[in-house]
Amino acid sequence: MSLLEITDLRARYGEFQALSGVSLSMEEGGVLAVVGANGAGKTTLLKTIAGIVPVAGGSVVFDGHDLAPLAAHQRTRLGIAVTPEGRRLFPNMTVEENLLVGGHTRRPGVWGLERLYDTFGVVGDIRARLGRHLSGGQQQAVAICRALMSNPKLLMLDEVSLGLAPVVVDQIYATLPTITEQGTTVLLVEQDAGHALAASDHVVCLLEGRTVLSGPSDQVSRADLASAYFGLAPSH
Amino acid sequence: MSAQTPAQQSATEPTPKPTAGSTAAAAPEKGGAHAAPSDTPTVRARVRRASLSSWIGAAVMLAVLAVLAMGPYVFDRGLQQRLVLLFALVVMGTAWNLLAGYGGMVSIGQQAFVGLGAYGLVYFGDVLGLSPFVAIVVGVLVAGLVSIPISWLTFRLVGGYFAIGTWVVAEVLRLVVAQTDAVGGGAGFTVRSFGGLDAVYRIAFVYWFGLAGAVVMVAATYLLMRSRLGLGFTAIRDDAVAAASLGVRVTLSKRIVYVVAAMGAAFGGGLTAANTLRVQPDSAFSISFTVAMIFVVVIGGIGSIEGPIVGAIVYWVLQDQLAQLGSWYLVILGAIVIAVTLYAPRGLWGLVSRGGRLRPFPVGYRLLDLPSAPSRTTAAAGAAAPDTPERN
Amino acid sequence: MDWVNALAQGALLGGFYALLAAGLSLMFGVMRIVNLAHGLLAVAGAYVGVVVVEDAGLPLWVALVVAPLVLAGFGYLLQRGFLNRAVDLGGLVPVLVTFGVAVILTNLLQEWFTADSQSLRSGSFGTASVQLADGLSIGLLPAVTGLAGVLVVAALQWFLARTRSGRAMRAASDDPEVARLMGINEKHVYALATAIALATVGLAGVFLGMRTQFTPGYGDLVLIFAFEAVIIGGLGSLWGTLLGGLVLGVTQSLGSQIDPAYGFLIGHLVFLAVLAVRPAGLLPKVAVA
Ligand SMILES: Nc1ncnc2c1ncn2[C@@H]1O[C@H](COP(=O)(O)OP(=O)(O)O)[C@@H](O)[C@H]1O
Ligand SMILES: [Mg+2]
Numbered sequence: 001m002s003l004l005e006i007t008d009l010r011a012r013y014g015e016f017q018a019l020s021g022v023s024l025s026m027e028e029g030g031v032l033a034v035v036g037a038n039g040a041g042k043t044t045l046l047k048t049i050a051g052i053v054p055v056a057g058g059s060v061v062f063d064g065h066d067l068a069p070l071a072a073h074q075r076t077r078l079g080i081a082v083t084p085e086g087r088r089l090f091p092n093m094t095v096e097e098n099l100l101v102g103g104h105t106r107r108p109g110v111w112g113l114e115r116l117y118d119t120f121g122v123v124g125d126i127r128a129r130l131g132r133h134l135s136g137g138q139q140q141a142v143a144i145c146r147a148l149m150s151n152p153k154l155l156m157l158d159e160v161s162l163g164l165a166p167v168v169v170d171q172i173y174a175t176l177p178t179i180t181e182q183g184t185t186v187l188l189v190e191q192d193a194g195h196a197l198a199a200s201d202h203v204v205c206l207l208e209g210r211t212v213l214s215g216p217s218d219q220v221s222r223a224d225l226a227s228a229y230f231g232l233a234p235s236h
Numbered sequence: 237m238s239a240q241t242p243a244q245q246s247a248t249e250p251t252p253k254p255t256a257g258s259t260a261a262a263a264p265e266k267g268g269a270h271a272a273p274s275d276t277p278t279v280r281a282r283v284r285r286a287s288l289s290s291w292i293g294a295a296v297m298l299a300v301l302a303v304l305a306m307g308p309y310v311f312d313r314g315l316q317q318r319l320v321l322l323f324a325l326v327v328m329g330t331a332w333n334l335l336a337g338y339g340g341m342v343s344i345g346q347q348a349f350v351g352l353g354a355y356g357l358v359y360f361g362d363v364l365g366l367s368p369f370v371a372i373v374v375g376v377l378v379a380g381l382v383s384i385p386i387s388w389l390t391f392r393l394v395g396g397y398f399a400i401g402t403w404v405v406a407e408v409l410r411l412v413v414a415q416t417d418a419v420g421g422g423a424g425f426t427v428r429s430f431g432g433l434d435a436v437y438r439i440a441f442v443y444w445f446g447l448a449g450a451v452v453m454v455a456a457t458y459l460l461m462r463s464r465l466g467l468g469f470t471a472i473r474d475d476a477v478a479a480a481s482l483g484v485r486v487t488l489s490k491r492i493v494y495v496v497a498a499m500g501a502a503f504g505g506g507l508t509a510a511n512t513l514r515v516q517p518d519s520a521f522s523i524s525f526t527v528a529m530i531f532v533v534v535i536g537g538i539g540s541i542e543g544p545i546v547g548a549i550v551y552w553v554l555q556d557q558l559a560q561l562g563s564w565y566l567v568i569l570g571a572i573v574i575a576v577t578l579y580a581p582r583g584l585w586g587l588v589s590r591g592g593r594l595r596p597f598p599v600g601y602r603l604l605d606l607p608s609a610p611s612r613t614t615a616a617a618g619a620a621a622p623d624t625p626e627r628n
Numbered sequence: 629m630d631w632v633n634a635l636a637q638g639a640l641l642g643g644f645y646a647l648l649a650a651g652l653s654l655m656f657g658v659m660r661i662v663n664l665a666h667g668l669l670a671v672a673g674a675y676v677g678v679v680v681v682e683d684a685g686l687p688l689w690v691a692l693v694v695a696p697l698v699l700a701g702f703g704y705l706l707q708r709g710f711l712n713r714a715v716d717l718g719g720l721v722p723v724l725v726t727f728g729v730a731v732i733l734t735n736l737l738q739e740w741f742t743a744d745s746q747s748l749r750s751g752s753f754g755t756a757s758v759q760l761a762d763g764l765s766i767g768l769l770p771a772v773t774g775l776a777g778v779l780v781v782a783a784l785q786w787f788l789a790r791t792r793s794g795r796a797m798r799a800a801s802d803d804p805e806v807a808r809l810m811g812i813n814e815k816h817v818y819a820l821a822t823a824i825a826l827a828t829v830g831l832a833g834v835f836l837g838m839r840t841q842f843t844p845g846y847g848d849l850v851l852i853f854a855f856e857a858v859i860i861g862g863l864g865s866l867w868g869t870l871l872g873g874l875v876l877g878v879t880q881s882l883g884s885q886i887d888p889a890y891g892f893l894i895g896h897l898v899f900l901a902v903l904a905v906r907p908a909g910l911l912p913k914v915a916v917a
Contacts, residue, residue, distance in 0.1 A: 404896050
């Protein structure tokens, strides 16, 4: 049984149809990358899985549960965690408080404050600082730790590299294996197809709210991905 | 009588000046259409302005006004006096609607200006010896002036805190007036400046005065909202930051509305005092005036010109009919306010006019969708439009 | 000595105002709701006290337990029933809805308890006092009330900073959407915040009933004073609210010392002066912390 099974998913903002047929399937373990141009609907897809945007058609089944009738906080309890686009730490709370809020569901698992401080040394060093006083890279690291605090089965990362210096992006990506080793499956959203291909086992491309390409990362050529990304005719 | 109309007009006159500038009559509409969150409603409404239903609506309104104008020849004195209360409700409701429905400012302290209006009659009429009708008009102007420094303080608060802040101001005025012996102190004052006038004439004149005031207030609001200022308000309400970036002068526009609303409340106070001839600090500065305004506006339909008129009539009728219910009457009204706010934010008028097809006052754009979710996105789209209007 | 006495009484009164205002401050801090029914709910707490003490003949301390519980239950239901929807709709809606609640409750209380003024008999507890010096004596009731104000503020502060639910409230206040992503049921957390706020209001109401004669209309005055304490102290800061209460209590008390008719007026004027000079309040804070 797959961990996440999405079939012909639709979602809208008022009149505007932001997802008009997304299908994908994720096995447990490993990393799936969702790529697509700005406005393709990647964030909307994550929000629809997480329960911030309602399902307007199609289905999302996670770990055997139909997600559509569940509220966002109930989905978190099932083991879905997100680092939102732009990090969005709680600005008036300290790093440690941000992490504690991340652990609100009290799902059991390997990740806890001490373990995260050990594994992500930078986060331990800034535990007493307020969310709004951190650099972008620090925020991203804290946001990932905050999501891990719920010991999720599925961790969804929305544009982790956005606005960060290349070395910082590399550091962030270097932590992915540590996360997957503990049995967490990762869904990675990226505009940068190069990073996405390198870090993932499987890649899906969105164009104007639809899945237009899907395949194992080592079998999808950059040219195919590029034409799907921009909505051009396939190159072969 | 005749002294009233020009004075009222001059009272509202300052409003177009700061925003309209020297642009020609057509220009505000053009600029406003850009400042408004989206172009389409403006265009659609302009078609509606000439629509048949608005002509019929206007004709009905004129007929009703003509009948009301004959009031003193037709109605007995008791009914005339009760209708004066209705006129006061229309004026005060329209004023509060201007403030909350268009300006986005919920005040629960408008009794500050109601009280000033009532004491305007006392002070300028009885103490200084002006004709009572002139005294009321002067009181209205003074209330408008006083509201400017008050706004310097209250505008520092937003949302619900603005609401209570205005109330504190009203309390201060009440306590100060209650300590002022020249106007009767805490015991109050009996108005005698109508002196020589026979009761029949006094009641008739007060009636016409009130009717004229209601017409002027509604007309002024209508013109104000059709002006560039009104269009700017739609933009402000939908997205203040975007509006400011488009050159809408948010604070100035709000202040203008605050002043006009203060004058409307003051007129209601003066009129009520002229009707009852008895003025006391505790009742003239009573929050029950503002409570009534809120009922009138919310029940009738916040953010539309017709709403407060409908609301005033409903409130006025219910008040008579349900008086014997005592406190239960207000319990019911409170429940209606909650229900309307949460489930029918366009109020009775919104329900009756079915989304605005029936419109005696085609203002040219919709202001009714108070807490509308989609408006934010359209506002953003409007703000992003490349053809920014010329600044005023 | 009169002035020292006025100062001491004012400080204790300030603690009482902080107790009255803490719930208003909490609801604003967490949900940005300005609860126009706040004052009235305090008076409702006093009436619960009347039922417990005068009608059922139970001791005062029972009222001090029951009133907060009743109001907390009411607060939870109110938030889940209406206010959550009002918060979602935003704009003018929360103000208008709490206004409606205030009107309904005022008139219900009038129907049930009449508009005649009542008070809670507090017996020797209400009259006992300690003579500290010639012309300076501290009443037991005002002292306990003032202390309760300080304790409630400290307890709320501790709750928000140190408990799981308190952190969830602050998270939902900072960013409701992300709070949901963290597994927080924001509707429940908001209802909990309102329940706690109203529990403090219920407690304040029972003290109010012991201190003064009250009618359903008395809620207006309570709302104004609570509001002034919150704004003087600075929005969203509970310690600020305590300070604001003290400033208000002391000025009113000193003002009354000049002329009894001027106590409230001078309190209002100090409030307006703070608004003019320090619009962010004396201890401004971005959020509850
Ligand atoms: N809150 C919203 N309201 C209306 N439209 C939205 C909203 N959020 C996103 N959109 C629109 O939905 C589409 C997809 O957006 P998004 O999912 O954020 O894309 P991506 O993350 O791939 O850049 C875009 O056209 C965007 O403008
Ligand atoms: Mg995105």
